[in-house]
Amino acid sequence: MKNIKLFIVVSLTVFLGVVGACKAVPESGSGQASSIENATPDSGITRSVSVKNISKDILNVESEDKGCMSCHEGIEVINDRMQPYLLLFAKQKYGKGRGYECAICHEGVPSSGKKEESHKGLIPNPSSMWVLHEGKGCAKCHDGKGSITTLMGKPLEKPVGGEIMSENMATLDPSGTLGKDYTNRLSRSLHSLQTGIASKNLSSNGVVPKGTFPYGNFDMVDTDGPVPGVGTDKFKEWTEKAIKFGYLRRLDSVEEIPDFKEGVSVFGSEEKAGFSDTYRKQCARCHVWGEGRNKRGDLRASGCAACHMLYGNDGQYEGNDPNIKNSGERLIR
Known part of the structure; x- marks a missing residue:
């Protein structure tokens, strides 16, 4: 009898928790998200705009001027929860909504009906690590203002990031503990360095x-220190203690694995340099700076899209955009 009562209590608690979570997080594409803050003055985006105020004419544009959709009709929305924001940004930047939101990330000239002109300045993969370190693509919204200051441990000429907005979205991070500055964090992650x-x-x-760990796939400097810059207070406390008592080893920096020519000088022998260079060319491929190998089952994009996009084993586009489907190109290109 006690077990039955316990089961009922636990079930009721879980049910109420799920209901509360559903109420707390807006439904996909509903537009009931938190306000957009901290847009730069020169970006043309209002400093504080509530997505719930987006008018239906922006969300469902019925116009002869379809922008990118003139040729790419049938392509899927990149993300239901991102879509209202992208449409709003497109309306404020181009005066148009649907069909112009693509250019917020991919850039190009959406108003042109000619392929060569419309693709001028096009960014095929807005999540590429190289694109992010220019402050473009995903870095426009998913990084703090001016938070990207280095590229592979080397200082940039000027800080970039957060061009459009740099606030946490409740829809993307309900816990409020993940933080932002994704480019810096991804650059220092295992997905990048494989130290x-x-x-x-x-x-x-x-x-x-x-017992030494001098090398990674790329040069990198850890600016967080012993306490991670993101995560819950418990996680930060645990990490700090784990480092203090030797359960985790923290590295201030790592260097990129040298190629053969440099390795001969560094390691003092061609044999060691050859092994290092072989690892660098053949083994160190599974990182977010590259696109995998041109083989079935190992075809993907670089950067954020390496994980946040789905790929078939053959890497071919499987959506409904006829111009991409019939091009014969891989999705990652």
């Missing part, structure tokens, strides 16, 4: 001393 894999491969073959 453990790289250094262990080198040390197990006598290239570097065992």
